[in-house]
Amino acid sequence: MDIIQRLLHKVSLGVPSPRRSRPPHPPALNTPEQWQAYWEAQGQPWRREPEIDRQRQAELAQRRDIVPDIKQSIYPFKGVKLSRADIEWLLATHEAGRGPVNWSDESQHRRLGIDLRGADLRRTDLSFLPLARLQSSLSWSERNKATLEQRTMAAARMEGVNMNFAHLERALLHDVHLEQANLSRAFLEQANLRGAYLDRARLSYAHFKGAYLRGASLKKTNFCDAFLEGARLNDVLLSDEKGVGPLVADAHWDAVNLAVVRWSQIHLLGDEYEAWQKTRDGQMKDNATQLDEHERAVRANRQLAIALQSQGLNEVAARFSYRAQVLQRRVYWFEMFQQRVKLRQRGQALGAWLFSWFLFLLAGYGYKPGRSFLVYLLVIVGFTALYLGLDGQLAWYEAIVVSMTAFHGRGFSPSTFSPGDPLSIASAFEAFVGLIIEVTFIATLTQRFFNK
16 A cells, blocks of 8 residues: 555545554655654654754744733734645644644544744645644634734735645635645545635635635636535626636535525636636647536536526526527537547537527527517518518518418418519428427427426
């Protein structure tokens, strides 16, 4: 079993291994594998860095004894750049050696985690660490009494931090800068991220059960596959200046109150924005990549629309359903040009693409019925002009009457018309066109309003 598998097996539930007698600390421990085995032998499988020297230990211990003062913005590690090795030592020696908070033990839920308020953790690798009840900002009650400057000074700097698989249950992350942070698969149950800056953060597969995100900035945040059960999203900022929202494909919206989110601020989801980009990391995307991204964007819009509709937010849901239909048309296009696709499949994709365009132009897939009225007028006017050209004796208003009756298939025909007459042929053709348009329009609206 490799290092990652051992970490997943022992750390994912936050349960430490049984403590063994401390082995000697030989100076030959230099490789990650040796240190991993050494810390596992001590029941600390989340550690992997060499232990910091005694001078650094004394410095951190002295700082840890500093009494915090919110009014003066004094905190033990304010402005101090901390490495992973530093954090591992602070966790191991927390509360006189009691160690980190074990969230799987309910008796420890009232314990406070290590105090990192004001610390500099930018781009530090804190993956897999047991950081439950971490103090990286003011608590709820402290924050309400503090000034904006005091809140800012208390928040740790965590831009670009890697907390993949980290345990952050009930962590205090108010107002913390987490831009471009990696919180994938992190355990954030009951974590408080009010006012946190999560722009472009990766939160895929993260667990947010009961997390508090009120006022958080979530511009282009990646929520794909995240578990958002019961997360509170009041007043969150979801879009950037272009109206691009977060990535939400396969996110789990169970028990999330979506009615408190200002969906009007989002013009398109981040999944769709990425799909429309023709390059990635400076390289042109191939057809397979574009197909995959468009399929994911379709899925994201449809899943969000279903979640919104289940909470009665039908008008908002309709907007994302419409975007899903537009993207689905692009999916058909890229399916035509995939490698190792049979000719028959390409033909089916072409037919679906053309029919999708027809539905788009006719009624906007049922979400823009005004287009049908415009199409109706264009057909009536076009055939009116045709009738006038074929029979110069018709008055313009008579041509309109003929066109309208023919469109609706009423069978009206002046006595001067004969079955083989060009006017009769044109009238029959218009009746056929009208039938196609009416049937399609009714079917599209039925799909739109009744999900049939």
